[in-house]
Amino acid sequence: MKWNGNTVLVTGGSNGIGLALAARFLARGNRVVICGRRQEKLDEAKAAYPELITVRCDVMLPDERARLLAYMNEAHPEWNVLVNNAGIQQHVNVRRASEPWEHYEREIAINFDAPVHLTLAALPHLLEQPSAAVINVTSGLALAPAAWAPVYSATKAGLRSFTQSLRLQLRGTSVEVIEIVPPAVNTDLGGPGLHTFGVPVDDFADGVFEKLEAGAEEIGYGDAERRLSLVPRELQSAAEQMWAGFRSRNPNF
Template sequence: MDISGNTIFIPGSTSGIGLALALELQARGNTVILGGRRADVLAKIAADHPGIDTVEIDTADPVSIASGARQVLERHPDLNVLVAMAGIMRVEDWHHPAGFLDSAESIITTNVLGPIRLIAAFVEHLRSRPDATIMTVSSGLAFAPLAATPSYNASKAAIHMLSESIRLQLADTGVKVVELVPPAVRTGLLPGQENSEFAMPLDDFVAEVVALIEAQPDAKEIQVERVKFLRHGEARGDYDQVVAMLNTADPHGK
């Protein structure tokens, strides 16, 4: 993925990593369209940041995804990058179904079915573009589990393997598949995470991500230095120690 000259749709980007990344990509010379559920929040973002377009979309709702995709492509037929950013994370207790079932279903709908439906809505268009990218968003927790968030961990592991698989299938097209692998970042993904000393400052994370995209335009995974402890534990042979340290030191994981 080139760092500039793209038209990029980022659903689920009205706060946190999504919004910060969108603004930095706009500053690097890209046309950026943000997607979110709340019209008032989208209107404020558009007013505060001239040049940013916005589209109402709920990535947990297949009808909303189809409608949002139509709007994006009608207004931006040169779209060449989809960033499937939206995601939710919840603490669960799997000792009894009341502690996890509703949460698990919501997480899988948003974090797994959401990206799948988004890709389905855009893949044919992206195949028609000469230089297109699908960016998925997994997590360091796809590779080392935080005990408190089983469904989130599983959803991000699914996104990792989905990314690996569709990259192989789309190798005969002009569509690149890039997986962004965040560590814990200071956002509101979990209560208190925005102030967690264990989480990476948001501005630092986005700056490193953009620098990596610029330096490695053909990268398959975007891994900031801080996530490599989780990402490569099994390959290093210290997976058990990584899991133990994660669950002892970091109550907010990501």
């Protein structure tokens, strides 16, 4: 896949990792659309990078996801790269989980439901493009959970699993499937000031693009890269073997 001349949608592209990736896509000559909930963050991003196209959208809501894709298909019919980046992180003490269910559910809806829904709904369009990609931003916490963020960690493990299935099913098509696995990065995740211990976002994004341009399908950085290296390769071959077996039993799937 060439990383110039594409039209890229970055969810949650108005801040942090999403904005750093969006800026690098722009610098390489791609058209970039970003979405987010807060208009003022979208306006700030646009002031910093005037070529950005901004759309207000809350990916927690299924209707807004559908509206976002309808906009992309209508206004940018050539669009070919979906970056599922929007995410939130909540601390949950399971012994005092007294909030209404909606409080916990929104983390699942934004971090897991949204990328799965957007991917499945975008695929008919993406598969028609000569070259396309789905890029999912998971986390090093997909590999080893942060016990204080148990729902968050589970959404990221779920998204990593979905991404692996997607990659197997789409092998041989025009759609590449890429997973970005960040370590702790200094952004506003969870709220301003909670991730200052993380690596600088620009160093991280530069590292991601180096690997993206080298053709990597799983992109770690720092601690997350080390965690990825600990995953036994047999697990990947097990998924490949199960998929090959399923296809031989179900040739019309």
